[in-house]
Structures are given as C-alpha cells and as structure tokens.
Amino acid sequence: MNATPTLSPDRAVTARVRLLPVIGTVAPEQLAASIDHILNFRAFRLLRIFTQREVVGVKPCLNRPIRSLDYVAPVMEMLGRRGATPVVCDTTDRYRDVNRNGINCMEELAAGLADRGTPMVILDGIRGEHELLVRGTNGQPDAHIAGEVASLGGAVVISCAQHDPLAGLSGAVVNLGVGLASKRGKIEHYAMQTPHVHQDKCYACRRCLRHCPVAAIEMGESHVVINSDRCVNCGRCIEVARFGGISYDWDATPEHFRPVVTAHAKAAFDTLKHRVVCLTALNMMPAADGEPQMALLFSRDPVAIDAAAVDLLTENGLMSAGEQELTQAMLEQAEAAGLGHKQYDIERVAF
Numbered sequence: 444m445n446a447t448p449t450l451s452p453d454r455a456v457t458a459r460v461r462l463l464p465v466i467g468t469v470a471p472e473q474l475a476a477s478i479d480h481i482l483n484f485r486a487f488r489l490l491r492i493f494t495q496r497e498v499v500g501v502k503p504c505l506n507r508p509i510r511s512l513d514y515v516a517p518v519m520e521m522l523g524r525r526g527a528t529p530v531v532c533d534t535t536d537r538y539r540d541v542n543r544n545g546i547n548c549m550e551e552l553a554a555g556l557a558d559r560g561t562p563m564v565i566l567d568g569i570r571g572e573h574e575l576l577v578r579g580t581n582g583q584p585d586a587h588i589a590g591e592v593a594s595l596g597g598a599v600v601i602s603c604a605q606h607d608p609l610a611g612l613s614g615a616v617v618n619l620g621v622g623l624a625s626k627r628g629k630i631e632h633y634a635m636q637t638p639h640v641h642q643d644k645c646y647a648c649r650r651c652l653r654h655c656p657v658a659a660i661e662m663g664e665s666h667v668v669i670n671s672d673r674c675v676n677c678g679r680c681i682e683v684a685r686f687g688g689i690s691y692d693w694d695a696t697p698e699h700f701r702p703v704v705t706a707h708a709k710a711a712f713d714t715l716k717h718r719v720v721c722l723t724a725l726n727m728m729p730a731a732d733g734e735p736q737m738a739l740l741f742s743r744d745p746v747a748i749d750a751a752a753v754d755l756l757t758e759n760g761l762m763s764a765g766e767q768e769l770t771q772a773m774l775e776q777a778e779a780a781g782l783g784h785k786q787y788d789i790e791r792v793a794f
C-alpha cells in the first residue's frame with residue numbers, strides 16, 4: 444500500500460480522510476478490491492469497528508449521476524465477510540412533493556440493486572411515521588429521525604457528493620441528516636411553515652379533519668382551516684386531501700436548512716453511537732488526456748469528509764464561490780454541533 448499525504452499540510456490534524464483516486468476506466472472487480480482493502484485495512488479502523496453478528500445499516504443516496512448503489516453490494520459483501528449482518532436501509536420520501544411510501548422506496552432500491560436478494564429495511568416504516576424525537580441541546584432544534592436507526596449497531600453512509608441549493612454540497616452530512624430523518628423530519632428540513640389550505644381546491648370533503656392526529660383542522664364556512672399553533676407538521680393532511688387542497692410551501696432557505704440538517708445529522712450520529720463509516724464518491728474533471736476521473740473518500744468523520752470533498756471539487760474548478768460559502772457555513776454549524784471536524788488530514792491511498 445502506498446499512502447501519501449496530499450492536502451491540508453498546514454492544518455492541525457483532527458480527522459482522517461483517505462482518498463482513492465480513480466483515473467480512467469477501471470474494471471469493477473479491481474475497484475471493488477481496492478475499496479475492500481481500504482475498508483478492511485487494520486490501521487484505518489473503518490469496517491473493522493463492526494463486530495460479529497452486529498446489524499449494520501448501509502445507507503445509500505439515490506443521487507445522480509453517480510449512483511451510490513454501485514458501492515452498496517461490495518460493502519454488503521465485505522460486512523458479511525466480517526461476520527456482521529448488513530442491511531440496506533433508507534427512509535420514506537415525503538417532501539418537495541415527492542410522495543413515496545416505504546414499499547415504493549424498497550422497490551426503487553431493489554431495482555437499483557438488480558434484486559440480488561439483499562435485505563432492506565425502511566427505517567421509518569411504511570408510512571414514514573415510525574420516528575424517534577431527539578431533543579436539541581445548546582439551542583439546536585429538535586430532530587425527528589427514523590425510529591429504527593436506534594436498532595442499528597452502526598452504519599456505512601455512502602454518498603455521491605453533488606451541488607445543493609440549500610447546503611452548497613450534498614454529501615455525508617446531508618445524507619445523515621435528511622436521509623435518516625422521518626417524514627416529519629424531512630418536512631422540517633424543507634418547509635418553514637405548517638401546511639396551508641388552497642381555498643380554490645378545497646371542496647370540504649373533511650377527510651383531513653378525520654386524519655389529523657391533533658385536531659388542528661376545523662371546518663370554516665366553505666373550506667377547512669388549519670390552526671398552525673396546534674399543527675405538529677406530520678404531513679398526513681396533505682396525503683389525504685383530495686384535489687391538492689392542502690400543501691406545503693417548500694420554501695426553506697439555507698439559513699433555515701442549516702440548523703435543521705445539522706441537528707438531524709447529529710441526532711442520527713449520536714443514536715448510532717458514532718459508529719459510522721462514510722464513503723463519498725466525487726466526479727472530477729476529466730484528466731488532461733480526456734480520461735474520466737473520480738475520487739473516492741473514506742472517513743469516520745462526516746464533517747471532515749465533506750470538507751475534503753469541497754476542497755477537491757474546488758481544486759478542480761467544480762464549485763462556485765457561492766456553493767463553497769454555503770457549504771462552509773453548514774460545516775461550521777455541523778462542527779459547532781459536535782458532528783465532526785472541519786480540519787482534516789488526507790492520505791492518498793493506492794493499492
């Protein structure tokens with residue numbers, strides 16, 4: 444193995460990130476073998492933190508253009524060889540007008556994995572309502588994370604870093620924060636207010652009245668009215684309202700999103716007892732000879748791996764100043780919340 448320090452030589456070392464450059468077209472078996480070596484290398488303490496028979500969640504993100512699912516099968520296999528019990532896990536999508544229940548999510552995962560018989564769990568249940576409330580401390584907001592996160596012995600979080608209008612970079616912190624949130628947690632990320640009634644679309648069918656768990660909806664003269672003081676943002680009314688009579692404004696700003704995503708990521712990280720391994724794939728600029736280039740990052744620290752991703756993308760001219768600024772603000776908040784360290788030491792690893 445060849446490990447050469449590359450970036451951040453003047454920074455105090457507080458977190459370790461390993462970088463595997465992938466240049467040109469590499470055979471999948473060769474890539475899997477390299478990832479295997481890194482994840483199982485004794486000194487790196489990555490998959491080696493997991494013990495026999497421990498149930499370990501493998502959390503992909505389903506972003507494009509690089510599909511994190513490509514890395515799920517090899518990671519599952521490696522965990523299995525270590526004697527752990529790996530399970531692909533995800534949560535329901537109930538935000539930004541995407542409305543998929545747990546079964547739909549499993550179907551998408553199964554299709555992406557070519558149905559290899561891989562065990563899968565939707566951690567917040569079929570309707571996204573199995574959740575764990577984690578109270579915020581030190582001024583942090585409360586977090587609603589998927590209930591079964593507490594049943595996992597740890598997790599491997601596989602991210603495909605990409606630009607994000609609210610976070611700057613969608614990487615490990617966003618994958619932990621949004622990706623392990625319950626339906627309500629996701630709503631909290633993307634909507635700044637409780638749902639509202641569209642008077643022109645509400646035909647007073649009253650279904651929402653029957654489904655609201657806290658009786659926050661009353662009948663007005665010609666349409667229903669939501670008492671926003673009572674509403675607990677569960678999102679049930681928008682699912683049952685006919686003709687789109689109730690909806691959220693997905694109006695979150697970066698200033699709203701940052702504390703919410705960092706609180707959720709920290710809540711998930713703490714619930715997993717910090718037994719998290721992050722793998723992030725980055726698409727880089729093609730090499731001078733036109734060969735495709737990728738970088739695979741590995742770390743136990745979600746903040747450090749995102750900080751390294753930003754630096755690498757910036758060095759390659761793939762991040763605008765605005766995106767860098769947004770990401771740095773999010774990582775500062777994540778560091779202040781105790782999720783990890785912005786300062787890191789990176790090793791270029793080649794097997």
Ligand code: SF4
Nearest residue numbers: 655674675677678680
């Ligand atoms: S979001 Fe939930 S609590 Fe709020 S009005 Fe709708 S059903 Fe009731």
